[in-house]
Amino acid sequence: MSDWQPLLQSILIGLLFSYLVAKLISVVLSFKEENLSITRSNNNNYNEPKRTKDDVVVAAPNPRGPEADSGRPHDTESMIAEQGSVRNEESLPCSDVDSDGDDDWEGVESTELDEMFSAATAFVAASAAASSQKVSNDVQLQLYALYKIATEGPCSAPQPSALKMTARAKWQAWQKLGAMPPEEAMQKYIDIVTELYPTWAAGSSLKSKRGQEDAASTDSKAPMGPVFSSFAYEEESGNDLKMDAIHAFAREGDMDNLLKCIENGVSVNLRDSEGRAPLHWAVDRGHLNISELLVSKNADVNAKDNEGQTPLHYAVVCDREAIAQFLVKQNADIGMKDNDGNSPCHVCESDWPWMLHAAKGTD
Amino acid sequence: MADRNGSTGVPEETQNLMPNENAPSESDVSLDLLAQKVQESLALGNRHKFWETQPVGQFKDIGDTSLPEGPIEPPTPISEVKQEPYNLPNLYEWVTCDIDSEEMCAEVYNLLTNNYVEDDENMFRFNYSKEFLRWALRPPGYFKSWHIGVRVKSSKKLVAFITGVPARIRVRDNVVTMAEVNFLCVHKKLRSKRLAPVMIKEVTRRVHLENIWQAAYTAGVVLPTPVSTCQYWHRSLNPKKLIDVGFSRLGARMTMSRTIKLYKLPESTVTPGFRKMEPHDVPAVTRLLREYLSQFAIAPDFDENDVEHWLLPKENVVDSFLVASPETHEITDFCSFYTLPSSILGNPNYSTLKAAYSYYNVSTKTPLLQLMNDALIVAKQKDFDVFNALDVMQNESFLKELKFGPGDGKLHYYLYNYRIRQAVLASELGLVLL
Numbered sequence: 001m002s003d004w005q006p007l008l009q010s011i012l013i014g015l016l017f018s019y020l021v022a023k024l025i026s027v028v029l030s031f032k033e034e035n036l037s038i039t040r041s042n043n044n045n046y047n048e049p050k051r052t053k054d055d056v057v058v059a060a061p062n063p064r065g066p067e068a069d070s071g072r073p074h075d076t077e078s079m080i081a082e083q084g085s086v087r088n089e090e091s092l093p094c095s096d097v098d099s100d101g102d103d104d105w106e107g108v109e110s111t112e113l114d115e116m117f118s119a120a121t122a123f124v125a126a127s128a129a130a131s132s133q134k135v136s137n138d139v140q141l142q143l144y145a146l147y148k149i150a151t152e153g154p155c156s157a158p159q160p161s162a163l164k165m166t167a168r169a170k171w172q173a174w175q176k177l178g179a180m181p182p183e184e185a186m187q188k189y190i191d192i193v194t195e196l197y198p199t200w201a202a203g204s205s206l207k208s209k210r211g212q213e214d215a216a217s218t219d220s221k222a223p224m225g226p227v228f229s230s231f232a233y234e235e236e237s238g239n240d241l242k243m244d245a246i247h248a249f250a251r252e253g254d255m256d257n258l259l260k261c262i263e264n265g266v267s268v269n270l271r272d273s274e275g276r277a278p279l280h281w282a283v284d285r286g287h288l289n290i291s292e293l294l295v296s297k298n299a300d301v302n303a304k305d306n307e308g309q310t311p312l313h314y315a316v317v318c319d320r321e322a323i324a325q326f327l328v329k330q331n332a333d334i335g336m337k338d339n340d341g342n343s344p345c346h347v348c349e350s351d352w353p354w355m356l357h358a359a360k361g362t363d
Numbered sequence: 364m365a366d367r368n369g370s371t372g373v374p375e376e377t378q379n380l381m382p383n384e385n386a387p388s389e390s391d392v393s394l395d396l397l398a399q400k401v402q403e404s405l406a407l408g409n410r411h412k413f414w415e416t417q418p419v420g421q422f423k424d425i426g427d428t429s430l431p432e433g434p435i436e437p438p439t440p441i442s443e444v445k446q447e448p449y450n451l452p453n454l455y456e457w458v459t460c461d462i463d464s465e466e467m468c469a470e471v472y473n474l475l476t477n478n479y480v481e482d483d484e485n486m487f488r489f490n491y492s493k494e495f496l497r498w499a500l501r502p503p504g505y506f507k508s509w510h511i512g513v514r515v516k517s518s519k520k521l522v523a524f525i526t527g528v529p530a531r532i533r534v535r536d537n538v539v540t541m542a543e544v545n546f547l548c549v550h551k552k553l554r555s556k557r558l559a560p561v562m563i564k565e566v567t568r569r570v571h572l573e574n575i576w577q578a579a580y581t582a583g584v585v586l587p588t589p590v591s592t593c594q595y596w597h598r599s600l601n602p603k604k605l606i607d608v609g610f611s612r613l614g615a616r617m618t619m620s621r622t623i624k625l626y627k628l629p630e631s632t633v634t635p636g637f638r639k640m641e642p643h644d645v646p647a648v649t650r651l652l653r654e655y656l657s658q659f660a661i662a663p664d665f666d667e668n669d670v671e672h673w674l675l676p677k678e679n680v681v682d683s684f685l686v687a688s689p690e691t692h693e694i695t696d697f698c699s700f701y702t703l704p705s706s707i708l709g710n711p712n713y714s715t716l717k718a719a720y721s722y723y724n725v726s727t728k729t730p731l732l733q734l735m736n737d738a739l740i741v742a743k744q745k746d747f748d749v750f751n752a753l754d755v756m757q758n759e760s761f762l763k764e765l766k767f768g769p770g771d772g773k774l775h776y777y778l779y780n781y782r783i784r785q786a787v788l789a790s791e792l793g794l795v796l797l
Contacts, residue, residue, distance in 0.1 A: 118555040151557065153453035182452070223559045224547045226797070227583035228482040228489060228705065229595035229751070229772020231611040241616045251615070276618075284618045314620045318603060 117186040145173035149185035243272035250278035253287040268299040275306035283311040301332040308338035418780040420588035444571045460510040487705040503668040522550040525562040531664040541577040542570040578779035593753040593789040595770035601748040632737040640683035647694040655725040662793030695728035698738045721752035
């Protein structure tokens with residue numbers, strides 16, 4: 001049994017060693033890839049506390065928030081808080097005061113700058129993926145830092161370990177900007193992107209037209225949560241209904257074309273393959289004016305479809321009171337039975353006093 | 364190399380890429396990041412930056428049967444969970460929403476009513492009622508700290524919201540305490556500010572603080588990686604209104620008159636012994652439901668307290684009916700639906716669409732088809748415009764026959780920090796999230 005111990009030990013040592021080698025390789029690799037100068041990194045690593053402090057005080061002359069410079073540069077928390085409150089007071093109400101009656105949007109809503117900034121970040125993300133153009137590391141770090149300031153504010157994250165070069169460099173770039181106001185950071189970000197890709201805005205403004213529709217549809221697709229579903233549109237099939245143009249015009253409420261049909265000698269009582277006259281279609285879709293027109297052109301108010309139903313049946317089933325009342329006035333028969341033996345009066349579920357009245361009249 | 368360089372400056376939320384400071388060792392992270400960046404620059408798969416960093420089933424692992432089912436990451440000691448909230452952009456602050464307070468409840472209600480989920484054409488927006496929110500957010504053992512809001516510091520206006528509620532969910536043979544995460548909503552005017560990831564991380568942090576390490580949630584979009592994908596179906600109860608408001612369309616060759624006749628329902632229910640569920644039914648319904656749900660791969664593990672909360676009828680929130688044998692009074696069947704109205708946007712004649720959503724249904728003696736037809740009849744009596752159902756559990760067996768039509772909405776179910784080897788069919792899913 002005791003033989004195991006040295007073996008285990010050597011395995012452990014081997015593992016430890018190979019881990020260290022791997023780490024070394026990865027560090028060296030990441031150096032190469034980052035093209036970061038070793039001297040600068042070293043500098044950063046070893047003079048950390050002092051540099052940070054200097055950076056905050058010196059490298060962030062901040063016209064908007066003098067509080068940030070004075071007093072305790074160590075106390076980042078309170079600096080952020082002060083900065084925040086200054087910003088809140090200073091931020092101006094934005095242009096569009098319209099919309100849903102919401103008040104106090106001061107400093108809250110997305111401004112044009114916000115949108116421009118979003119577009120710029122999207123552009124950078126896209127162009128970086130395409131990577132046709134090489135951007136220097138310094139610029140990248142600067143963009144990164146401005147982005148963080150714009151979206152999260154001053155750096156308050158703990159410093160990453162010295163071994164993580166990339167993270168460290170990013171953290172320092174962010175930290176260096178101190179308490180720069182987000183608007184300024186957004187503007188600088190946009191400026192840099194514009195300098196690198198003078199035409200980006202043109203490309204993206206083209207997109208933004210489309211983008212607005214996109215935005216609307218992505219808005220509705222929340223990242224998480226329930227889904228609003230409505231009926232999927234299904235193409236009608238298996239319905240071998242045959243109808244003429246005059247039925248379609250009556251259905252769509254297209255008065256001009258309907259009149260043309262009648263003038264051209266099409267019968268106002270022409271039936272489709274289900275036995276429906278144009279008046280059935282007009283009533284079904286709720287077009288009172290078309291119904292009046294058809295009746296004035298001598299359409300049969302008691303025309304029956306293949307199921308024996310009159311336009312008044314349709315009006316009653318579809319709960320179209322004005323049309324039903326009109327038809328009754330035009331002598332539509334409230335007692336006319338369909339093939340199932342139901343009269344309009346019988347199928348009427350609505351409480352229409354004039355219908356009751358008419359029913360009594362016929363009794 | 365250019366790829367690598369290119370992506371360094373990409374303003375992706377690198378901070379967000381490592382939500383768990385206590386996650387894997389740093390060298391692993393940087394190697395993983397490298398691999399990830401390379402992959403991203405090769406593919407156009409830039410869309411799930413956030414979810415690729417989370418302990419969720421990843422697309423690349425689909426079909427890898429060597430991975431074990433169960434938690435992806437082990438729990439960490441609570442003392443190692445980040446104690447402070449995540450950073451928000453500095454105009455905003457976190458607030459814990461006390462939904463018991465009438466004032467706070469109204470604020471949450473207003474935020475959701477004006478900003479929550481809409482359909483693709485922006486014609487409808489969910490309008491969860493205050494009573495519904497109180498019901499959904501205060502189940503047995505709920506945590507107030509999981510009802511999270513974001514306010515504007517200066518005006519105190521509530522601009523974002525996310526919630527979790529605890530639930531025991533059985534995944535195959537294991538009952539896991541999870542958080543059901545829901546009601547993620549960011550004010551329309553702040554959608555460009557990328558608040559959603561930090562809100563998800565914050566609710567995750569607060570869930571971890573209660574020593575809970577798994578979550579269940581749904582989304583209309585495909586994220587890494589659905590455990591199941593369901594479809595909504597709709598049954599018109601008031602077809603004329605649905606057509607008038609654009610919820611459904613009237614085909615050019617179809618008449619309104621015939622459509623109305625097609626969806627007509629009897630005045631009263633047909634099953635003898637069909638009645639509203641009452642408090643004394645809780646034990647019997649619990650037994651019935653537990654037995655029924657045991658056949659599904661993923662389902663809630665309801666006890667009597669849960670049934671009392673989730674299924675006892677609440678006016679305008681949840682309706683439950685059961686069939687009690689007229690002779691033995693034994694409870695043999697059960698059906699339920701919840702009330703979720705939607706605002707109809709920009710229609711001069713109608714402002715609200717009243718929708719019933721099928722919840723949990725159990726049939727042992729009464730055929731499911733007949734039971735659900737009675738559910739449709741009571742929903743019609745209660746003046747609902749439409750009855751919606753997912754194709755989960757055994758619902759598929761009645762959808763077509765009861766004249767449900769397919770919806771345009773797909774709903775994907777997800778588990779956080781729990782891997783299952785293979786997605787389950789909708790019919791194997793016994794879970795309905797609100």
